[in-house]
Amino acid sequence: MARSHDDERPHLVASDLDGTLLRSDGSVSARTGEVWSALAGAGVETVVVTARPPRWLHHLSDIVGGTRDAHSVAICGNGAFVYDVADRIVLESHGFEPGVARSLVGDLLREFPNAGAAVETDRGMYRTRAYPDQHVGEPGHDTAVGDVTDCELAELPDDLVVGKILIRDEAWSDDAFVADVTQCLGERGVLAYSGAGGLAEISAPGVTKAVRLEAWCLERGIGREAVWAFGDMPNDLPMLDWAGRGVAVANAHEDVLAAADDRCAANDEDGVAEYLARRLL
Incomplete structure (x- = not known):
């Protein structure tokens, strides 16, 4: 430094x-x-x-x-x-286009079939029903704007920006999950670990x-x-x-x-x- x-x-x-x-x-x-x-x-x-x-x-x-x-x-x-x-x-x-995000989420959920997925966008969160949003109902945590059912988040509007992709599987240990998601991700995004167990937060390359x-x-x-x-x-x-x-x-x-x-x-x-x-x- x-x-x-x-x-x-x-x-x-x-x-x-x-x-x-x-x-x-x-x-x-x-x-x-x-x-x-x-x-x-x-x-x-x-x-x-x-x-x-x-x-x-x-x-x-x-x-x-x-x-x-x-x-x-x-x-x-x-x-x-x-x-x-x-x-x-x-x-x-600054993030993923919806089509890119849908493709990447699909690849990750095929690799981690028991995981849930969500995306944080410039309009709020969209999530699969398998994604455990642990903060619903807590003060200051506004609710998600939409639930979707399929693994590719096909209902995402095409005119929004996906700032973060979140993949959560609480059955995994943090280090193993981060390592395996990183390997699956390759150069398609930046994985950031902020301390939440079994959670991978993925930003677009360069973000x-x-x-x-x-x-x-x-x-x-x-x-x-x-x-x-x-x-x-x-x-x-x-x-x-x-x-x-x-x-x-x-x-x-x-x-x-x-x-x-x-x-x-x-x-x-x-x-x-x-x-x-x-x-x-």
């Missing part, structure tokens, strides 16, 4: 949400909210960069930003979407958190050396590697801990907030 010097202040702080900025119950602590909001007054921009789809961000507007400015925008879906949370508008979509964050910074004239990024899981590694300073929370995956430039306390101890408060506020 490109290390930034200790006496250099960042122009932008980027953070993952689950397992990093949020506590384990998915909440925003008062301390984290206080520090995150204070960064703008200290001249530091912020952006969240998350695997969550747009529909899972609405109840987090206090962190993402409830006002209609740059702070109301999130990079989500592992880089597939740039989303204005305040106005609920997808500003950018990662790092790619979209780099583009975000380029639009604002911010160089990578002026970016601090925080994360906890392997899908955060490209972003942490790209940033001038990549920081892992103490509860992070062992690969992230090994690769990070620095560490902070765990998410349940407001690690990101305390790290930023000591150095920037």
Whole structure:
């Protein structure tokens, strides 16, 4: 990673949400909210960069930003979407065309016949009936927009963008499932592991958190050396590697801990907030 010097202040702080900025119950602590909001007054921009789809961000507007400015925008879906949370508008979509997604899902479900499949699109989630959506009914998790019955998701409208393909089979161990899906996938997509058991999240080739964050910074004239990024899981590694300073929370995956430039306390101890408060506020 490109290390930034200790006496250099960042122009932008980027953070993952689950397992990093949020506590384990998915909440925003008062301390984290206080520090995150204070960064703008200290001249530091912020952006969240998350695997969550747009529909899972609405109840987090206090962190993402409830006002209609740059702070109301999130990079989500592992880089597939740039989303204005305040106005609920997808500003950018980067993903698979529906036909490509249908073909790829069909191949994966033939390889993993007991798995369920879903796709996150710029209009919400579509899923096969075998896909166990564990978050239906939870606060802040808007329901899926459609259920389909066949393995190729033939009911997907042709004019939407598929940001992520999700394949879930809870009977598999995480490492084995990720390895076998990666082999089946080949060069047709990017597999990101964010910690959910038996779940493979697949983005289109070239779509990662790092790619979209780099583009975000380029639009604002911010160089990578002026970016601090925080994360906890392997899908955060490209972003942490790209940033001038990549920081892992103490509860992070062992690969992230090994690769990070620095560490902070765990998410349940407001690690990101305390790290930023000591150095920037």
